[in-house]
Amino acid sequence: MNEVTGEFDMIARLFAPLTDGRPGTFDLRNDAATFVASPGHETVITLDTLCEGIHFFGDDDPAGVARKLLRVNLSDLAAMGARPFGYLLSLARGKSQDDPWLEAFAAGLKEDQKLFGVTLLGGDTTRTEKGLVLSLTALGEVPMGKALPRSGAQPGDSVVVSGTLGDAALGLCILQGKNFGLDAANRAHLVDRYHLPQPRLQLGHRLVGVAHACLDVSDGLLGDLEHIAQASEVTIQLDASALPLSAAARSVLNADAQLLSNVVGGGDDYELVFTVPASARPELARIEGESGIPLTVIGDVLPGPARVEVLDSERQVLQFERRGWTHF
Ligand SMILES: Nc1ncnc2c1ncn2[C@@H]1O[C@H](COP(=O)(O)OP(=O)(O)OP(=O)(O)O)[C@@H](O)[C@H]1O
């Protein structure tokens, strides 16, 4: 590809092809885009921002940064039970992103939009005096009135989580210089989980009408579950020994049990955590079979003050230095 020669050339050559010719995007030549919602559905909309040095490293693979940006937003749509169809991109170019960087970034978006069935609808381009700042607004649809809330958890529900927890946070530790005595394959597994979240879209969609409450774990399991506990006005009790771990994470924790705080509070998991009534357990087994993603019961919803506690095998409440990520 010839060199990008400025902002509008970049939009025309790198981003306009990502609209896939979708009607209403006007090849990114208008001031805004239009779309028409499907009958019987409502539009679900979410935005997350990634900042260089805060959410990713400046020397990370640009295609990987693009894919993570899209995926963390798709994960929020998954948490609502929505099916994605498009997204808007805001790119504030930093000091160190050159034109090949931008081309690789666009290639990353292209790869993942095909994978997830979404197209670019529009966006905005600017620059910063320091690091790169990327925002993405993802749009999806859910049957009218059926979006999964944080507020529906009921006493008697089980708390369930998809996949495994703590991998990405341990992967970040590895990128920051820790070795954990792991072999290269296990280190690569954890680092990959940090770089490339797997938004649980099919699972989220299947949970519509099944889960009482749902969210995706971005900041850390305990901090995020506190949102469900508060919105639903319930106590959530987790069983530490039930938390699902990858083989790599289990090996790290076997060597240093203190690192459990990365599992319950490290964040970047992008797994779904949700509550279901006992009557939904057979349906849950079917969903697990269909999706191929492990679903693990990790605790219970109880009547009581809005709080989340983790119990050890003697039913003692464990204290953790990290419960979740906050920016300030
Ligand atoms: N600056 C803001 N302006 C308006 N609404 C906001 C702002 N920041 C967050 N929100 C809203 O607050 C709610 C919680 O946002 P939050 O970003 O914590 O959730 P999340 O995106 O699921 O988590 P994470 O950002 O860690 O992935 C969402 O409904 C979000 O739209």
Ligand SMILES: Cc1ncc(C[n+]2csc(CCOP(=O)(O)O)c2C)c(N)n1
């Ligand atoms: C370089 C680097 N340092 C630290 C972290 C950890 N981290 C940053 S923000 C966040 C929560 C989700 O973000 P938000 O709440 O803004 O959506 C987490 C777990 C990282 N990902 N990369």
Ligand SMILES: [Mg+2]
């Ligand atoms: Mg957010």
Ligand SMILES: [Mg+2]
């Ligand atoms: Mg979320």
Ligand SMILES: [Mg+2]
């Ligand atoms: Mg957050």
